[in-house]
Amino acid sequence: MVRATFVICLAVAQLLGRLSAIRVHCRHVERIHEDHIHYCCKHPDGHDEVTEMCAKQTSFRLPSTEEEAMEDVTVDQAMVGTCWGKCVFDQYKLLDSNDTxxxxxVHTHYKKYHKTDPEYETEMLNAFQKCHSNTEDAASQFLSLPIVRAFGTGKFCKPASSVILSCVIYNFFHNCPQSRWSNSTECEETRAFAKKCKDVLTTM
Incomplete structure (x- = not known):
């Protein structure tokens, strides 16, 4: 028992040492790769026919054929890909007739598709719940973003799905259980950067 406690304390001390050794400079954005954050918090892998179908229908570019889960896209991709987000949410019937x-x-979906991974199911449901009450305010903020105004001449669909998905991706990353977190240098740097430089990254 004493030995086990010692090993745990040593592991925690090593982790804290690594975190304290991370020096964050908010101007050095080039060190941070937002498009890699889905590697930081493990979620179930696998082919997703719905996201792929919606990507083809809306000319949305998924990261790759191996990365097709909703969580594989970045927040800025989700925000610009409003038609893709709406298509995915419509296919999974996650919105009601009022786009709420x-x-x-959502509970039915995650219990059906992720029943073999209850921890992931719980974390995603928690993320959706946090984002549920903020949809209207978030939609207003979304529509006022420079990135959206810059693409104002492009084809945009109702933003509710993209706003919720962006919020879910953000929450899943920031509240990742330790058992699912990748302790890679890149992930630790990205999380430290996200906490300190809140106005620098779209995703964070």
Whole structure:
């Protein structure tokens, strides 16, 4: 028992040592790769026919054929890909007729598709719940973003799905359970950067 406690304390001390050794400079954005954050918090891998179908229908570019889960895209990709987000949410029937998140449908979806991974199911449901009440305010903020105004001449769909998805990706990254977190240098740097430089990255 004493030995086990010592080993745990040593592991924690090593982790804290690594975190304290990370020096964050908010101007050095080139060190941070937002498009890699889905590697930091492990989620189930696998082919997703719905996201792929919606990507083809809306000319949305998924990261790769191996990375097709909703969590694989970055927040800025989700925000610009409003038609893709709406298509995915429509296919999974996650919104009601008023474009409001249907939490019963969300629970049903995650219990059906991720019942073999209850921890992931719980974390995603928590993320959706946090984002559920903020949809209207977030939609207003989304529409006022420079990135959206810059693409104002492009084709945009109702933003509710993209706003919710962006919020979910953000929350999943920031509240990742330690058992799912990758302790890679890149992930630790990105999380430290996100906490200190809140106005620098879209994703964070």
């Amino acid at each position: 998140l249907d939490m019963i449908a």
